[in-house]
Amino acid sequence: xxILFLVIGLMLVAVQAQAQRAPDTSGIxxxxxxxxxxxxxxxxxxxxxxxxxxxxxxxxxxxILALGYYACPALCGVIRDDLLTALGRSGLSTPADYQxxxxxxxxxxxxxxxxxxxxxxxxRYPTVGSADGWHFLSGTSESVAAVERAVGYYSRYDVxxxxxxxxxxxxxxxxxxxxxGYVLGIGYQPGDLRAAIIRASSGGVExxxxxxxxxxxxxxxxxxxxxxxxxxxxxxxxxxxxLTLIGVMLILRRREGRA
Numbered sequence: 001x002x003i004l005f006l007v008i009g010l011m012l013v014a015v016q017a018q019a020q021r022a023p024d025t026s027g028i029x030x031x032x033x034x035x036x037x038x039x040x041x042x043x044x045x046x047x048x049x050x051x052x053x054x055x056x057x058x059x060x061x062x063x064i065l066a067l068g069y070y071a072c073p074a075l076c077g078v079i080r081d082d083l084l085t086a087l088g089r090s091g092l093s094t095p096a097d098y099q100x101x102x103x104x105x106x107x108x109x110x111x112x113x114x115x116x117x118x119x120x121x122x123x124r125y126p127t128v129g130s131a132d133g134w135h136f137l138s139g140t141s142e143s144v145a146a147v148e149r150a151v152g153y154y155s156r157y158d159v160x161x162x163x164x165x166x167x168x169x170x171x172x173x174x175x176x177x178x179x180x181g182y183v184l185g186i187g188y189q190p191g192d193l194r195a196a197i198i199r200a201s202s203g204g205v206e207x208x209x210x211x212x213x214x215x216x217x218x219x220x221x222x223x224x225x226x227x228x229x230x231x232x233x234x235x236x237x238x239x240x241x242x243l244t245l246i247g248v249m250l251i252l253r254r255r256e257g258r259a
Contacts, residue, residue, distance in 0.1 A: 029167045030184060031152035035205045038177045039146040044103070044139040047118040049111045054147070055177065057135040062180070062200040063099045063173040067153050068166065069106040070117040075168050075186070082188045083170060084125040089190040094133030098197045105148070105155055105164060107141040114138050151179055172196045174203045181206030
């Protein structure tokens with residue numbers, strides 16, 4: 001019986017420790033701001049080192065806006081891969097039909113980081129017009145925060161994980177720089193992107209947004225698994241095991257009392 005109590009105690013400690021290691025994800029996600037205008041005067045630097053206002057790369061054509069960071073060890077690269085693959089199959093061309101703008105949420109990232117990501121993506125996804133249609137930006141914390149507020153993007157830097165915890169998805173903007181719609185999560189489909197771009201091109205705004213919460217730190221690109229989701233399953237499994245052992249212990253104690 002003492003051994004059983006010891007096992008239960010150790011499992012409870014393990015479950016509690018696992019829960020303590022889980023990062024705080026409260027408040028993180030997208031809160032759609034359909035129809036809201038972006039801060040077009042916000043200043044950034046593009047992949048070529050040119051100082052530019054957001055208006056210079058957003059106004060004039062429908063824009064697909066993706067927020068993340070170039071050194072992300074998790075899902076940001078997957079988002080760009082999925083997006084550029086789907087756009088390549090959409091039947092649309094850049095910059096004639098749309099523009100792609102990536103904004104780094106890490107104010108410590110530099111022009112070199114942006115240029116490296118821009119060049120790597122262009123090499124992996126050769127696209128006619130990408131030299132003019134793809135913009136990889138970095139900026140100050142003030143400029144980044146202004147864009148995040150405008151599109152309802154909420155993230156947080158986790159010191160323990162040494163990475164940003166942020167939602168996965170893209171924002172589609174009208175030629176005037178207003179939020180037309182969202183495509184959340186990953187696994188973008190060419191038809192969905194095409195429809196979103198066409199709607200945005202005429203200034204249309206999506207009526208509703210399907211709520212999807214996929215956080216970047218969930219994804220482990222080395223295994224293709226969502227690590228935090230697995231952690232939650234393990235904690236639940238551990239708790240169920242503890243409850244089962246307690247049930248067995250109570251049954252054994254009743255039998256001992258009858259004897």
